[in-house]
Amino acid sequence: MSTVFGHTTSSGGSSTTGDLQQDIMVQQPPDDTVSDLAFSPQAEFLAAASWDSKVRIYEVQPTGQTIGKAMFDHQGPVLSVHWSRDGTKVASGSVDKSAKVFDIQTGQNQQVAAHDDAIRCVRFVESMGSAPILATGSWDKTLRYWDLRQSTPIATVSLPERVYAMDSVHPLLVVGCAERNVAIINLSEPTKIFKVTMSPLKFQTRSIACFPNSEGYALVSVEGRCAIQYVDDKNSSQNFSFRCHRNIVGSNADVYSVNSIAFHPQYGTFATAGSDGTFNYWDKDSRQRLKGYPNVGGPITAAAFNRNGNIYAYATGNDWSKGYVPNNQQPTKIMLHPVPPEEMKPKPKKTR
Structure with missing residues (x-):
């Protein structure tokens, strides 16, 4: 089932158009495209992974200004970052x-995992009170x-294809693979693929985010679409997909990759961001767009x-969606956008 709601158009704005004037730029951004962003679950620390082979950690002050706290290196582009539940790693x-794992308290980092090909995604998957367990998904088709x-x-799981995206909300772990495969794992049996x-x-998966209640997941693709999927088959009637991140002029449409999807930690609504340089807030339950923001000046490559x-x-920067030449002067930036609660609160369902 495919639905259209709140897609971007080239005509004038509406009451759901947001304002970027309060956004604050992170100081000392990476030297190349940001591939992933992740906030600490315990403090106002932001980690950024970059194609410049570094991970940077920033402290966000109450004013919104940022201070660089730490940085560590890999021997190649860094594709994913994630924080431990206690916020120390x-x-x-x-x-x-x-x-690698960087320890916030000691300032030291060490290699903790290896694969036969690039590691595309990392996620801490420990449950409350357990020792930190790190899940790594690779282009070598293993988890x-x-x-x-x-x-x-401690365990290796064979996957149907290369890993392109991954997320986890205990006990759910969802892995988006090449050729549109999606592997679902119940972490109570972590070595078995549930489904x-x-x-x-119809096109390549770019990002996956689990529902905060772990009942399902959302995924987005390179072809300007988002899908809402429930794990339990009894809820399959609630599955749907919709078009987004498209610029429609008359009968023509410019279609953009959706590079990021992230759920709001309190309200269960979510945000998408794409190569069109815009981000939008959505409510999956009422199937409405809550807010849309104008172009920020370049492709958005990661968000959280x-x-x-x-x-x-x-983060904005080169995403190579138009090839090398049109993108090669795109500066890398990380911006912090304030989110008033009223912008993300769910809306009543529309009556038909």
């Missing part, structure tokens, strides 16, 4: 086939789990909410 995965105290994986399904979207949901960080 940052994990990173790289094209150099390794994953591996690592106890940070050991040098070898492999095909993405309802902070722990309270009152900051939405987004």
Whole structure:
């Protein structure tokens, strides 16, 4: 089922058009495209992974200004970052086939994982009170789990294809793979794939985000679409997809990749951001767009909410969607956008 709601048009604005005037630029941004952003669940720290082979950690002040706190290196572009539940560790995965963990308290980093090809995604998957377990998804078509105290994986799961996207909200782990495969894992049985399904979207998966209540997930594609999927088949009637990040002029449409999807930690609404340089807030339950923002000046390559949901960080830079020449002067920036609660609160369902 495909739905159209709140897609971008070239005609004038509306009451749902947002304002970028209060956005604050992060100081000392990466030297190349930002591939991933992640906020600490315990403090106002933001981690940024970049194609310049570095991970940077910033402290966000109450004023919204930022201070660089730490930086560590890989031997190749860094594709993913994630924080441990207690906020003391940052994990990173790289094209150099390794994953590292940086300890906030000691300022030290060490390699904790290795694959036979690039590590595309990292996620801490520990449950409350358990030891930190890191899941790494790779282009070598495997998912591996690592106890940070050991040098070898505690388990390896074979996947149907290369990993392109991954997210987890305990006990759900969802892995988006090449050829539109989606592997769903229940972390109560972490070495078994609960189900492999095909993405309802016809083109490559770019990003996946689990519902905050772990009942399902949302995924977005390179072809300007988003899909809402429930894990339990009894809820399949609630599955739907919709078009977004398109510029429609008459009968013509410019279609853009949706590069990021992130759920609000409090309200369960979500944000998408894309190569068209815009981001939008959505309510999946009422199937409405809550807010749309104008072009920020370049493709948005990564985005994330902070722990309270009152900051939405987004990065702009080269995404190569138009090839090398049109993109090669695009500066890399990270911006912090304030999020008033009323912008993300769910709306009543529309009556038909």
